[in-house]
Amino acid sequence: MSRIDRRFAALKATGRTGLIPFVTAGDPSPEHMVTLMHALVDAGADLIELGIPFSDPMADGPVIQHASERAIARGVGLAEVLGWVTAFRTRDAETPIVLMGYLNPIEIHGYERFAREAVQAGVDGVLLVDCPLEEAAVLQPLRQAGLQQILLAAPTTAPGRMVRLCESAEGFLYYVSFAGITGAGSLSTHDIAARVADVRARATVPVAVGFGVRNAQSAKEIAGFADAVVIGSALVGRLAGAKGPDEIVGRVRDILQPIRSALDTH
């Protein structure tokens, strides 16, 4: 059983909703990246999504794009990202890590080389935003090395396609709660609830809901019908500009702990 599968099984056994924070690797500070990752876990994260910076993040809004640009300006690439995962693993062997990003950095690095290095570092899965199921053949070396491929599902996903996604999903299915970019607008909880219920009925893996979760209130609403909630832009936005480990850890605690409490009391 993979680290991701074990974590979701444990959540299910205790009746808890998972909390999945997303942070852009290298922002707000490359030096304190490992401290930030541990802080996420201390504040209640069940799984960490680590964004690989990319120059052209087509599916992300301005908050994550700017975080990406700052990280790239500081020279952050795949080697640094994998280095932080390796360092994180010396103290935490249990929290699953999913690398989220776009295909080109991995394509250029080489799929086989990436697969080998990522597994060695302690990465558990990848979510490649611009690699839908139809193009996933290139990811075969990653799957062979044991990296789970996390797939996205959206409100616009056609029924027939949803069946295929549910069949192919590994680890968990990431449900994008509306048809927009990361960090945009508000969501109608009622609509999402019905659609996620439908997906959960078909999928053999847990369903995490993301895109548009900004605070304890919205997280709590989603907790009623999802296996996990993802918080991305709201967290990245709050972390922007934080200086020094104390400020980073403080901000993580301020934003994640209320969400953690809300999830545990819904």
Place this chain on the structure above:
Amino acid sequence: MSSTQDFQRWPDAHGRFGDFGGQYVAETLMAPLAELTEAYERLRDDPAFIAELDRDLKHYVGRPSPIYHAERLSQHIGGARILLKREDLNHTGAHKINNTVGQALVAKRMGKPRIIAETGAGQHGVASATVAARLGLKCVVYMGAVDIERQKINVYRMKLLGAEVVPVTSGSKTLKDALNEAMRDWVTNVADTFYIIGTVAGPHPYPMMVRDFNAIVGREARAQMLEEYGRLPDVLTACVGGGSNAIGLFHAFLNDAQVRIVGAEGGGEGIASGHHAASLAAGRPGVLHGNRTYVLCDDNGQIAETHSISAGLDYPGVGPEHAYLKDAGRAEYVGVSDEEAMEAFHLLARTEGILAALESSHAVAQAMKLARELPSDGMVLCNLSGRGDKDVHTIAACEGVEV
């Protein structure tokens, strides 16, 4: 190269041109792309749609565009005859209108009241604003802040045509960032919005659809060559940014094995300088803007900031069909420097009385090189993809002239 190979059969059912193309997009875009593919495949065989498109191309765009023998330029160079396919004579002054007329008709038939577009030099933005005005559609154009500065005339033209121009300040503030921003708008507003991509890049079906709408350039040119000169040209050349005017000219000739095909990319300050936009001549296979193609990027996979004197060639990717044609050995792609393009611009102006767009001036420069290598009865067919009025300020600034 096998003479029996069918280079015109691409893309396949998955939108791939050999190893290139495809649909590398977020899940949220898969449904809109499927809807568009379905609509376009139905329309392109619909006689009523074809008739409407043909009428617009004839009466609104002004097709067919002539092939003009640039006699004095040819004499000046010495060597083969240089023939120009005059896409600069189209309404709005470039080949871009061939595509926007087509896509706007698709938008209308799909019932989408709002169109969006990205633009680099502004030619595609103007062509989109033009067809939107004509069909009564709302039009929003995304344009990099850097490009807005260097293409002020086109920005104003778009506004005169009723379009809203949105400056893009992320990344390198040029065409690639405008494309990212337009894609985001589309994801968010897909119910009422049609995205008119201006080049043969992006996810399937765009590289196919934009090629199909521009392929009239080559179909006309091939027939005109046979009728007026009794044979096909020895070599074709066109400038390649995303590559829509080039594929438009090349496509009809792909299976004519005797016709050599050469694409001219933005060579900037020279390939060796690193300041250029020659994705095919100097890049490597990667994934950008929804397709697998040749890209300019660093070893971390970060897309490079490109340089070309011409905004329309300043793009770090290229249409996937060109990537396929390069790897298949059917077409060659070379860098033409800013300096060579400027020389060609001036020479064409002085010998023929034609102000070419800076993009097209790269093709003219390449045509001059090719003509020198051929005997006097040889023929080089060059796509003069656009006129140069929009570049007058850039050229003046380059030469230190106050206009």
